[in-house]
Amino acid sequence: MGNITAGTGDEAAPGISTDDVEPTRSAIDETNSHGELVRRVIVFQAKLFLDGLRDLLLSPLSIIAAVLGLLSQRSDPHFYFERLLMFGRGSERWINLFERYDADRMRRPGSTVDDWVDAAEDVVRRERRERRTRSPRDFK
Numbered sequence: 001m002g003n004i005t006a007g008t009g010d011e012a013a014p015g016i017s018t019d020d021v022e023p024t025r026s027a028i029d030e031t032n033s034h035g036e037l038v039r040r041v042i043v044f045q046a047k048l049f050l051d052g053l054r055d056l057l058l059s060p061l062s063i064i065a066a067v068l069g070l071l072s073q074r075s076d077p078h079f080y081f082e083r084l085l086m087f088g089r090g091s092e093r094w095i096n097l098f099e100r101y102d103a104d105r106m107r108r109p110g111s112t113v114d115d116w117v118d119a120a121e122d123v124v125r126r127e128r129r130e131r132r133t134r135s136p137r138d139f140k
Helices: 025-029 036-070 081-094 102-107 113-133
Strands: none
Touching: 025 113, 036 081
């Protein structure tokens, strides 16, 4: 779509394309309800927590990876650090904080936190449905 230019009223930071500021597919496809907004905010907060936890873990691990690379006899001193970056990229896709990897979800179910949340919601909905269909005698 291109970069947003100054003066349009919809400016983004330099270098950020309109693809980065437009609503995501999931935001457009979801029902337009207050409950859905609350759900999305709760999921976003959980993802922020996971993202922060990952950052807390990666910070000291990056230093350890660099020290290992400097001290090891490997021909590639970047080996451990590159492995850490690969893990970081994979966890970024899994957390899917800004819903950028929804296409991955379609190709590979279970590939993001969103899939886990959806599965948990399905279990809760199924239990609620089953509870409603049981007669009061079933609870004795």
